[in-house]
Amino acid sequence: MSALALEGVTYRYPATRTPALADVTLAVNRGEVVGVIGNTGAGASTLLLVAADLVPRVLGGELEGRVTRTGRSALLLPTPWTQVSGMAFTVTDEVAFGPANLGWPLERITGAVERALVRVDAAHLAARDPATLSGGELQRVILAGILAMQPDVLLLDEPTAELDPVGAAAVWRLVREVAAEGAAVLVASSDLDALPDGADRIVWLAGGRVRAIGPARTVLSEATLWTEEGPGSTAIAGVWRRAELAAPFPLTVDEALERAR
């Protein structure tokens, strides 16, 4: 059974006529990583807000269609600095904020916080004041706070935007692990180079509608991704296309090497 399912979802923000999402149907299963791609304004962030039950519940607007979730969902915003509780003087307390609000016993909270900090490679930051962290450090700490709540549905909006390349690669590996442990993961990313390996399936949104949905490699190989309403694909696919070499475009360095030799 799907941990998250949207059926015919159309959503309008308050005081707007054009829907931000139009007739979106999508299911994410446990153990699966689904990537969301699209140009800015295509609806990826809105899709995550709907999945997280923040719209229309918190932000208002009109929602048609049906959204079903099993278990707990948690969302990493693309603006992690707006997601700090502001009520903690150490990173440990910041990460504990979510679990504490779930009413867990202290030992469970402590264990979950320690484990989450190790998983995002931020154990060394435990005693720091969140207000003194760099952008990338803060993004990892907020992600730890989300993982500590052990969500069944993990929703990530540009989770690597603030991270250095090594940190970004680690987060993509972590996303895989969390899915392997049984979470359903929906991740919006403009880091298209990470997606051939990072996602199982991909949804391409354009103008709030699903333009394509399918296995990651199939969708990323679509020639129509390079049209006006598409976000393009990986850097390797881009250079292959620009060199006017034969389709289907390779997506990764290894695939290109195989084709070029």
Add this chain to the structure above:
Amino acid sequence: MSAMLAFDDVTFAYAGQRALEAVTFTIAPGERVALVGRNGAGKSTVLRLVTGLLHPSTGVVRVGDWDTARRRPDELARRVGSLFQHADQQLFARTVADDVAFGPRVTGVALPEIAARVERALASLGLAAVAGEHPYDLPPPWRKLAALAGALALEPALLVLDEPTAGLDRRARAMVGAALAARAESGSALLVVTHDLSFAAETLDRALVLERGRLAWDAPLAGLLADAKRLEALGLVAPPLARLSQALGLPGGPLREQEVARALAQRCRA
């Protein structure tokens, strides 16, 4: 020509937390410099020292012949345009156009010239259609573009930008690249903090790498991207086109998409 930006043995500590140690470099007019390194290496601190939001604990930061510790940030804005990592914090006007006009207005640019600059800056980043909107009604990546437009409209001698492409789609990234290249052509020095090495390879020429607050590399970006061992030690990963170019031994070791594509076409059609 004299340096547009000079760090002379600069050390900086946040309350007890050392961020920069003995950092020395200069940047000439028209130079395009990437400032890279791991999270927490001190990159954003460098930018705050340039904009005068922080002053060095020891050492001197100069913008042209100005010591940044002796100038107010609003004075420095006549020479330095900046983009914060969290650009939301630098947007405050009721419309995107007003926000972009703010910098030129407070630095004393004449009115008709302000209008022209705002229009040019917005057009160069594809924001003309949202000029009348409230900045906070825009999606976050476009807010960052709006803040960048404000920095461009200053037409400053030095642009210091923190992660200008984070979260941007392909088209917006290309526009940012073209806009920055145009500024450099007209003589502005660029200092760009970025984790996006594909973008850096496409737009910038020289790399400064910070490692735990120290300058660990100051040389052409191409040399850095071709040195896998060095990259790994610095916590960096070569972008896909650099890796492809190197693995295929493409002549001249091209890094930019157009040049890699040309070499690739020759190789595959040979």
